Amino acid sequence: MPGRCLFALLLLFLAWRVPVRADAGDVMVPMDSWIYPALDQLSAMGFLRSQVAGIRPWTRRECARQLQEAEARFAQREDTAAAAAAPILKALRREFGPDAEDPALVVESMYTRAGVIAGDYLNDSYHFGQTWRNDMGRPFGRGFNAISGFTARAGRGRFFGYVRGEFQRAPGLEPYSADISNALAWIDRIPEPPARDTAAVDRMRAVEAYVGVRLRGVRIAAGKQTLFWGPAEQAPLSFSTNAEPTYNLKITPDGYRFRGWLRRLGTVRTEFAVGSLGGHRYTSGPWFNAQKVSFKLTEDLEMGFTRWSLLFGESHPITARAVYRNFFSFTSPDSPTRFDRNDPGDRKGGFDFRLRLPGPLRDWLTLYSDSYADDDPSPLAAPRRAAISPGIWLNRVPWIPKLDLRVEAASTQPLGATDLGGLFNYYNAQYRSGNTNYGYLLGNPVGRDGRALEARATYKLSPRDRVEASYRQQTISSVFLPGGGRQVSGALAATLQVGESMWASTHVQYEQFRIPLLTGGSYRNNWSGWVQLTWQPGRQFLRALK
Numbered sequence: 001m002p003g004r005c006l007f008a009l010l011l012l013f014l015a016w017r018v019p020v021r022a023d024a025g026d027v028m029v030p031m032d033s034w035i036y037p038a039l040d041q042l043s044a045m046g047f048l049r050s051q052v053a054g055i056r057p058w059t060r061r062e063c064a065r066q067l068q069e070a071e072a073r074f075a076q077r078e079d080t081a082a083a084a085a086a087p088i089l090k091a092l093r094r095e096f097g098p099d100a101e102d103p104a105l106v107v108e109s110m111y112t113r114a115g116v117i118a119g120d121y122l123n124d125s126y127h128f129g130q131t132w133r134n135d136m137g138r139p140f141g142r143g144f145n146a147i148s149g150f151t152a153r154a155g156r157g158r159f160f161g162y163v164r165g166e167f168q169r170a171p172g173l174e175p176y177s178a179d180i181s182n183a184l185a186w187i188d189r190i191p192e193p194p195a196r197d198t199a200a201v202d203r204m205r206a207v208e209a210y211v212g213v214r215l216r217g218v219r220i221a222a223g224k225q226t227l228f229w230g231p232a233e234q235a236p237l238s239f240s241t242n243a244e245p246t247y248n249l250k251i252t253p254d255g256y257r258f259r260g261w262l263r264r265l266g267t268v269r270t271e272f273a274v275g276s277l278g279g280h281r282y283t284s285g286p287w288f289n290a291q292k293v294s295f296k297l298t299e300d301l302e303m304g305f306t307r308w309s310l311l312f313g314e315s316h317p318i319t320a321r322a323v324y325r326n327f328f329s330f331t332s333p334d335s336p337t338r339f340d341r342n343d344p345g346d347r348k349g350g351f352d353f354r355l356r357l358p359g360p361l362r363d364w365l366t367l368y369s370d371s372y373a374d375d376d377p378s379p380l381a382a383p384r385r386a387a388i389s390p391g392i393w394l395n396r397v398p399w400i401p402k403l404d405l406r407v408e409a410a411s412t413q414p415l416g417a418t419d420l421g422g423l424f425n426y427y428n429a430q431y432r433s434g435n436t437n438y439g440y441l442l443g444n445p446v447g448r449d450g451r452a453l454e455a456r457a458t459y460k461l462s463p464r465d466r467v468e469a470s471y472r473q474q475t476i477s478s479v480f481l482p483g484g485g486r487q488v489s490g491a492l493a494a495t496l497q498v499g500e501s502m503w504a505s506t507h508v509q510y511e512q513f514r515i516p517l518l519t520g521g522s523y524r525n526n527w528s529g530w531v532q533l534t535w536q537p538g539r540q541f542l543r544a545l546k
Helices: 002-017 035-044 062-075 080-096 180-186 260-265 319-326 537-544
Strands: 105-119 142-158 161-171 203-215 220-224 246-253 266-278 287-296 301-311 346-355 365-374 386-394 403-411 450-460 465-478 485-497 502-514 524-535
Touching: 035 062, 142 465, 301 319, 319 465
Parallel strands: none
Antiparallel strands: 105 142, 105 524, 142 161, 161 203, 203 220, 220 246, 246 266, 266 287, 287 301, 301 346, 346 365, 365 386, 386 403, 403 450, 450 465, 465 485, 485 502, 502 524
């Protein structure tokens, strides 16, 4: 991994030295940036007609375009929403305005984070759950955990590059007992206990690193890069930030509008990705291909459709015929073995929407939902078998405009069909490790045959500074794990500016869980937390080097 970080840095340096016009507009904004909630807030208040939230990350070019659109609508309004939007627009203008043109190379941030987990914890969402979630697959364990890293972007003409490299340290995981390992092998239908790396982690890691080129209106990038497909804030069901970003090739055309009667489809955005997954054993070395299309039908309604699948890997050769079967076959062979060369792959579908509720609450309340189907062309074809993740967001509480409330749920248990335990959603008979990358679920950490509910209140001191309180509870079906399971947690978090270009973030959480297969009949609990300092030097760092 250190070699990959050095290679990415070399590419950034070469891009910087190419003697053409600088332009890093096609670099993606990291998913943990304050820019996403800021732009989401503007959209929820009616300042963005064309924003498509179901395909992220967005590029800096796209964020700047949204800012221009919001400023144009802001000039036409004088209401309470305009008063709430003014400081957001001012902060975004400093980031993307005409005076913020990038040099060829920018060090975006340098950061360090130290954390502790005290007590029994969970780090296996494929079976039991996760104590720390949606953290880009970073390792963690009982005791001291730490990361230190940087992010940097570069651009010259039509070429661009990005790297996030960090040093990661985490304690080793406790091994499962023989009884638990054997039970999991039986549950997963694998011939021997599942592999679990229990060694301590002390490594340099390229969390994200990619290079790309813009050809007319199409962005093409290759490397280790994030997919986040869905309107949920926490974790969509197909691709999220819960797992480490995958190595993939991603093709993203600019948003466009059809002509003629097809203009009714509104703004259309699409994305195509093909890549590989790691940490799989049964079957090892799988690839995935994924396509997403989202329609902004009106300024209030967005709808998106996802199609993706696992394919190739051990005993599944990479051939043109295999690709053809994956895209055009509508049946699967009835094979009891995971080594079936004729298997077309583990195909999945998704559907999501986001709606600003009509009427007097239009600029206040947003309803959204994500859904996921295994072995069905779309969740709409068999909704009683689908996984679903609805949410509702009050972007401003009346008389407390800096406070917003959000409630999200997630369920991979079938809503009305027979509960198949852990052998349906996020599982496949050919690819037993399911939708994971290095052991972490690609989608929502609710896991297999689980249900979760999370409520979150956020008080925004400024567009970048905020205080949050959240509560989450999750259950696991007894059809999946003997005795089922329950996990409850509460957390407080804050991000505050502590210097001209320095921010401090903190997170404190209490968690309690009872999973009979793992803990017997007793309840276990833990306290955990971390503190992070982030310096965002921007152009200051380059000026200091000269």
